[in-house]
Amino acid sequence: MAEPAGQLLADRAVAEDAAERxxxxxxxxxxxxxxxREARLVSDAVGPRRYxxxxxxxxxxxxxxxxRGALVGALLLxxxxxxxxxxxxxLDGGELELAPCQEAAAGGxxxxxxxxxxxxxxxxxxxxxxxxxxxNEGLGNALRFGANSEATLRRLRDVxxxxxxxxxxxxxxxxxxxxxxxxxxxxxxxxxxxxxGAVLVARLASWAIRTAPDRAAAADAxxxxxxNPHFFNPFSIAAAKAIADAAHGIPGSPIVTGAGGNGLRxxxxxxxxxxxxxxxxxxxxxxxxxxxxxxxxxxxxxxDSPLIETIGLGGCALSAAPxxxxxxxxxxxxxxxxxxxxxxxAAGVSSRFxxxxxxxxxxxxGLDVTRVAVTGIEPVTTTGLAHRRAGVGQVGAGLTRLPxxxxxxxxxxLERSSTVTEEGGRT
Amino acid sequence: MAEPAGQLLADRAVAEDAAERxxxxxxxxxxxxxxxREARLVSDAVGPRRYxxxxxxxxxxxxxxxxRGALVGALLLxxxxxxxxxxxxxLDGGELELAPCQEAAAGGxxxxxxxxxxxxxxxxxxxxxxxxxxxNEGLGNALRFGANSEATLRRLRDVxxxxxxxxxxxxxxxxxxxxxxxxxxxxxxxxxxxxxGAVLVARLASWAIRTAPDRAAAADAxxxxxxNPHFFNPFSIAAAKAIADAAHGIPGSPIVTGAGGNGLRxxxxxxxxxxxxxxxxxxxxxxxxxxxxxxxxxxxxxxDSPLIETIGLGGCALSAAPxxxxxxxxxxxxxxxxxxxxxxxAAGVSSRFxxxxxxxxxxxxGLDVTRVAVTGIEPVTTTGLAHRRAGVGQVGAGLTRLPxxxxxxxxxxLERSSTVTEEGGRT
Numbered sequence: 076m077a078e079p080a081g082q083l084l085a086d087r088a089v090a091e092d093a094a095e096r097x098x099x100x101x102x103x104x105x106x107x108x109x110x111x112r113e114a115r116l117v118s119d120a121v122g123p124r125r126y127x128x129x130x131x132x133x134x135x136x137x138x139x140x141x142x143r144g145a146l147v148g149a150l151l152l153x154x155x156x157x158x159x160x161x162x163x164x165x166l167d168g169g170e171l172e173l174a175p176c177q178e179a180a181a182g183g184x185x186x187x188x189x190x191x192x193x194x195x196x197x198x199x200x201x202x203x204x205x206x207x208x209x210x211n212e213g214l215g216n217a218l219r220f221g222a223n224s225e226a227t228l229r230r231l232r233d234v235x236x237x238x239x240x241x242x243x244x245x246x247x248x249x250x251x252x253x254x255x256x257x258x259x260x261x262x263x264x265x266x267x268x269x270x271x272g273a274v275l276v277a278r279l280a281s282w283a284i285r286t287a288p289d290r291a292a293a294a295d296a297x298x299x300x301x302x303n304p305h306f307f308n309p310f311s312i313a314a315a316k317a318i319a320d321a322a323h324g325i326p327g328s329p330i331v332t333g334a335g336g337n338g339l340r341x342x343x344x345x346x347x348x349x350x351x352x353x354x355x356x357x358x359x360x361x362x363x364x365x366x367x368x369x370x371x372x373x374x375x376x377x378x379d380s381p382l383i384e385t386i387g388l389g390g391c392a393l394s395a396a397p398x399x400x401x402x403x404x405x406x407x408x409x410x411x412x413x414x415x416x417x418x419x420x421a422a423g424v425s426s427r428f429x430x431x432x433x434x435x436x437x438x439x440x441g442l443d444v445t446r447v448a449v450t451g452i453e454p455v456t457t458t459g460l461a462h463r464r465a466g467v468g469q470v471g472a473g474l475t476r477l478p479x480x481x482x483x484x485x486x487x488x489l490e491r492s493s494t495v496t497e498e499g500g501r502t
Numbered sequence: 503m504a505e506p507a508g509q510l511l512a513d514r515a516v517a518e519d520a521a522e523r524x525x526x527x528x529x530x531x532x533x534x535x536x537x538x539r540e541a542r543l544v545s546d547a548v549g550p551r552r553y554x555x556x557x558x559x560x561x562x563x564x565x566x567x568x569x570r571g572a573l574v575g576a577l578l579l580x581x582x583x584x585x586x587x588x589x590x591x592x593l594d595g596g597e598l599e600l601a602p603c604q605e606a607a608a609g610g611x612x613x614x615x616x617x618x619x620x621x622x623x624x625x626x627x628x629x630x631x632x633x634x635x636x637x638n639e640g641l642g643n644a645l646r647f648g649a650n651s652e653a654t655l656r657r658l659r660d661v662x663x664x665x666x667x668x669x670x671x672x673x674x675x676x677x678x679x680x681x682x683x684x685x686x687x688x689x690x691x692x693x694x695x696x697x698x699g700a701v702l703v704a705r706l707a708s709w710a711i712r713t714a715p716d717r718a719a720a721a722d723a724x725x726x727x728x729x730n731p732h733f734f735n736p737f738s739i740a741a742a743k744a745i746a747d748a749a750h751g752i753p754g755s756p757i758v759t760g761a762g763g764n765g766l767r768x769x770x771x772x773x774x775x776x777x778x779x780x781x782x783x784x785x786x787x788x789x790x791x792x793x794x795x796x797x798x799x800x801x802x803x804x805x806d807s808p809l810i811e812t813i814g815l816g817g818c819a820l821s822a823a824p825x826x827x828x829x830x831x832x833x834x835x836x837x838x839x840x841x842x843x844x845x846x847x848a849a850g851v852s853s854r855f856x857x858x859x860x861x862x863x864x865x866x867x868g869l870d871v872t873r874v875a876v877t878g879i880e881p882v883t884t885t886g887l888a889h890r891r892a893g894v895g896q897v898g899a900g901l902t903r904l905p906x907x908x909x910x911x912x913x914x915x916l917e918r919s920s921t922v923t924e925e926g927g928r929t
Binding site: 165259260262270271273274276277278280281282283284285290291293294295297301340397398405406408431432434435 | 685688690696697700701703704705707708709711712717718720721722724725728824825833834835858859861862868882
C-alpha cells in the first residue's frame, strides 16, 4: 500500500496519462460529412413526442422563454399541435419528453430543439462514432432563438436539406480539414464561420448540380447556404460533438467533453466522469445587442455550441478571427490576451488548429477541470443571445465567460472517484 | 512672378493636390465583373497577328524564354502555326505585332500573353472604364509560365469560360467588395487569393447552374474554378487595372498607376506622366523554388500583377495573410515590418482595404515616386517565377523587391514637367 504522498503522485500520474490519451483523441480524430437528413432518420432519441434540447437536463415546468418558444414551434412544425394554444397545453400538461442533445450524440445551437422532421447535419468521426446538429435556419426570427411564426416554420420545411444531403453523399468532405483551413481565413470556428461556409458551399456546388432533382432546387439550396453567415455553424458543432464523444469515457481524465447551457443552467461533462453533468446558473454574456433591445431582454446562456471549445476552436481560437471584434467588442490584441488565458487552463495544444498571427501556434486544446479549479480562470465562449420571451428571436451576440463552479465541482468529483477506485482496489 | 522658394512651395502644393485627387480615385472606385469572354470580343488591341504581353514594351528579337514559350503556345492555339517550328519562324521573322497589356486596358500574369481566342476576365469600374486579364489556367505547366504542350493548350480551349460568362452576367459581382472581405479572410489579394476565390465560386454557383448549357458544364466549370488556388488572380488584376486606369492622367500626380515586368525590364507608369514607361533591369525574387529547380532557373520578373500593389493590395497588404509565409518565407511579424516600410513610400491609406491584425488599419495606398526616390525604399510585390527556358513552366514563387531606379527617374521627370509647364506659362 502506497504512502499518502506516494499515492498522490500515483493519482497525478494516472490523471496525466488519462489527460494525454484524451488529448491525443481530441487532436487527431477527423470528421467527415455524412449527410443532411431529417432527425427521425438519424436518431432513435428523437420521436413524435420526444424532442431534444440544448444544455444540461431540465423539466417542462421550468422552461425558459426561448426554449418554450422553440418547442411550441416544433410542435406546430410536426403537426402535433394545430395552434399555439394547443402546443402550450401539451407543454403545460407534461405531454412531451425532453432530453439533452448531448446525451444523444447531438449538439444544438441556442435552444437546440430537435424534433423528428427537422433537418440535421450528420457526421462521422475517424473513430466510427456519429453525431448530428440541426441545420442552421439563418438569421433573425429563427426557431433556435425561440421564434415560431409561420415564416420561421416555412424555413424549416424548405428544400435545402435534400439537395445538401445528396451532394454531401458524393463530395467526401473532411470537416476538420475545412475547420483548420478556416483559421487561416479569419474564422474562429464558432461565431465566425463565414470562410468555412464559403469553402463548404464551393465544395458541395458541383455535386449539388449533378445530383439535385432539378436545377432550380440546386441553385436555391446553394444560394440559401451562401447567404447564411452561420451556415457552417451546425457542421462545426456536429464535428466537435463527434470528436468530443470519441474522447469521452477515459477513466480519470479531467478533460471537458461536453458543455452547454439551457437558459437556466450551464453544465459540463468530463471525459473521466461518465454521464454526469456539473452545473451552475447560466451566465449572461457581455452582450452586443441589436438596435432596440436592452441587456435585460437577453436570456442567460443557451446552446450546445461550447462543444466547439472542447476541440480547440471558438474561444480557444479567438485571435485567429479579428473580425469578431465587431460583434464581441474589444481590439484584436484583446483576443490574443483571452487566448493566452485559456492556455493556462488547457491540458495541451492542438497540432492542427493553428493561429496564423501567433506564428502558427496551436490553439489551446483540452479544457482541464483541475486547471480551471486551481487557477480560477473562467473559460470563454462566444454565443448568440435569445430574447427572454418565447417567440421573439435573437437580440444580439457576445463573449461569454463560463462559471468556474461546475469545473471545480468536477475536479472534486474526479479526486473522490480516484480515491474511491483506490479504496475499491484495496478491499 | 513667384520667387524660386515660393515656386517650389507652389509646385509642391500642386503635386500634393494631384496626389490627393489620384488617391481619392484609387480609394473609392469600385469594380464589377462583366464577364469572361474571348479576348477578340473584348478588345481591338488583340488581333490575328497582334498579341499582348506583360510589362513594358519589348521587341521580338529580345524575347526571354518564358515569353517566347507562351507566344509559341498562343500561335499554336490560334492555328497561326501548325507546329513549334513554324511558330518559331513567325517570331524570328518578325511576323507578329506585340504590345504591352497595360497600354490596352489589360494586365496579364507572368508572361501575360493575350491572343484572340483566349478567355479573359472583363470588368468595369464605377467610373465607366473597362479592363481585362486572361483567365487563370491553373498551376504547373501553364502558358503564362511559358509552357506550350498539348495539355497546356487543351486547358485553354475548355468550356469553363462560357459558363462563367453567363453566370457573371447575372450575378452582379462587386469585385472590390470581395477583395476587401478577403483581407478579413487571410488573403493579401495577389499571391494568396484562395478566400476570394471561394467567395466568387460560391457567388457564381447558383447562376452557373441556372444559365449553363447543361448540368455537367456547370459542375465542371465550378469544380475547375474551386480547385485552382489562383482562380481569383486575374479578377484581382483586372479590378486593379480598371482602378489604376481610372486614376491615370492626373497632371502632376506622382502616384504609380502601372507596374510590371517583361522578364528583361521592370517598368512603371505614373498618373501624371502619360503613356511613358520608366524602366530598369527586371529584378529577381528571393525565391522559394519547387523541388528540382535552382535559383539560376528562374527568369527575372515577369508579369503585370504588381498592378495589384497600385490599389493597396498584395505587398501593401502582406500582413493580412500570414499564410503567405509558407511560400515567401519569414514569419508573420516580418510581414508587418514590410508593410510598415511600404507606408513610408505610399501617399495615403486605403479606407476600404483594412488589415485585421493591425487593428484594422488601412493598407498603404498610392505608391508615390517622389517618396520612393527620397527614401530609397524598394517597393514589394509577390510573384510566381517562370523557368528561363521556353516551354518549361513555373519553378517557384517569391517576394520581389522592385528597383528604385524607375521611381527615381519618374520623380525627376515629374519635376522637369512641372518646370516646363511653369516655363510654358511664363512665355
